Amino acid sequence: MARRARIIKQRPGSPHWYCNFTIDGRRFRDSLGTDDEAEAERLAATIRAKALAGEKVERQRTMTLDEAFGVYWLEVAHRQASAETTRYLTQYILRGLDRTTRLDRLETRDISAYIARRRGQVAPASVNRETELLRRVLRRAETVSKVKVAMPDWGQLLLEEPDETERTLSAAEEKRLLAALRPDYRPMVRFALLTGQRLGNVIGLTWDKVDWEEQVLRLRTKSRKPGGKVHIVPLVRTALAILSAERKRHPTHVFTYATARGRWDRYAGRRTPKGERRPFSKNGWRKVWADALTAAKIHDFRFHDLRHTTATRTLKASGNLKVVQRLLGHADIKTTTRYLRAQVEDVRSALNAVEGISDGLKRRAAVRKR
Numbered sequence: 001m002a003r004r005a006r007i008i009k010q011r012p013g014s015p016h017w018y019c020n021f022t023i024d025g026r027r028f029r030d031s032l033g034t035d036d037e038a039e040a041e042r043l044a045a046t047i048r049a050k051a052l053a054g055e056k057v058e059r060q061r062t063m064t065l066d067e068a069f070g071v072y073w074l075e076v077a078h079r080q081a082s083a084e085t086t087r088y089l090t091q092y093i094l095r096g097l098d099r100t101t102r103l104d105r106l107e108t109r110d111i112s113a114y115i116a117r118r119r120g121q122v123a124p125a126s127v128n129r130e131t132e133l134l135r136r137v138l139r140r141a142e143t144v145s146k147v148k149v150a151m152p153d154w155g156q157l158l159l160e161e162p163d164e165t166e167r168t169l170s171a172a173e174e175k176r177l178l179a180a181l182r183p184d185y186r187p188m189v190r191f192a193l194l195t196g197q198r199l200g201n202v203i204g205l206t207w208d209k210v211d212w213e214e215q216v217l218r219l220r221t222k223s224r225k226p227g228g229k230v231h232i233v234p235l236v237r238t239a240l241a242i243l244s245a246e247r248k249r250h251p252t253h254v255f256t257y258a259t260a261r262g263r264w265d266r267y268a269g270r271r272t273p274k275g276e277r278r279p280f281s282k283n284g285w286r287k288v289w290a291d292a293l294t295a296a297k298i299h300d301f302r303f304h305d306l307r308h309t310t311a312t313r314t315l316k317a318s319g320n321l322k323v324v325q326r327l328l329g330h331a332d333i334k335t336t337t338r339y340l341r342a343q344v345e346d347v348r349s350a351l352n353a354v355e356g357i358s359d360g361l362k363r364r365a366a367v368r369k370r
Contacts (some may be wrong), residue, residue, distance in 0.1 A: 016031050035100065063103050064099065071141070089133050108152035176298065192306045193306050
């Protein structure tokens with residue numbers, strides 16, 4: 001007796017079952033969106049029965065959360081300057097949510113529970129970045145891939161973020177911070193203060209991004225354009241001097257440190273000598289930075305606050321918000337307006353001084369009348 005062909009099958013690498021039959025020359029190979037064999041048999045049988053009866057069978061494409069993120073990476077994210085950020089945010093999301101969930105069965109309560117867990121681990125702004133990425137992935141699946149998506153109410157899911165305090169470095173704090181750093185660590189911090197660039201851009205700065213002839217940096221920033229948008233940062237005399245002093249220390253990376261002791265490099269297959277220059281890593285730098293802040297007795301200060309410091313000083317010196325926008329590479333000047341707060345406080349202090357002078361004059365006038 002001939003064995004009846006199965007109307008469902010599984011594909012390598014996918015936990016889901018797929019239709020596996022042909023009717024009147026029409027092949028049915030769509031995903032059934034379930035890893036339950038019995039349910040898959042029932043769904044496929046229903047689709048087959050409708051097709052045999054001549055009923056119109058709508059092919060509603062399905063996609064899992066894992067597949068949606070994969071498509072988003074291949075079609076959008078891998079070309080962006082923020083690709084590495086998208087990669088690790090994706091890892092957090094897929095670990096926290098069931099990656100095999102069909103998009104039309106993804107419930108708001110599941111996302112809400114994930115957000116509740118994450119807010120106990122990281123700041124609200126970090127959680128919101130993950131939520132925004134999930135929203136972009138689902139919207140693209142719905143609008144571009146034409147997949148049915150159970151779209152949640154994103155306004156209810158985004159967390160309220162506290163107002164960011166703009167912490168700047170005083171001249172005295174800057175002096176103590178540089179003194180607390182090792183000599184081979186100082187150039188990177190000084191350069192960040194002179195250019196206002198983010199930790200990622202400074203720590204990963206390579207010589208091919210330095211244009212000596214034009215005396216500028218050519219960096220890539222986040223953008224919808226493939227590969228990101230080019231951000232040009234002018235280099236002043238002191239910044240050029242810092243770069244010149246580092247020029248022969250490493251063939252590719254600008255800022256490096258001298259190893260405190262020799263060690264075996266498994267990638268190079270050799271023992272590196274003491275004092276060899278190596279590029280910084282973000283994790284390695286975090287400890288260096290924390291130790292320096294403790295030694296300098298500087299509290300509540302992040303590396304990113306060096307960027308705030310540069311922006312505030314530039315605005316005070318130039319009085320031109322557009323200049324600060326260009327320096328920081330902000331696409332929208334609304335992002336830059338936060339630095340106006342510093343000027344408002346300067347004006348307030350000046351007015352308080354004027355008020356004091358005015359009150360003093362009034363008191364002297366009153367004394368003369370007596």
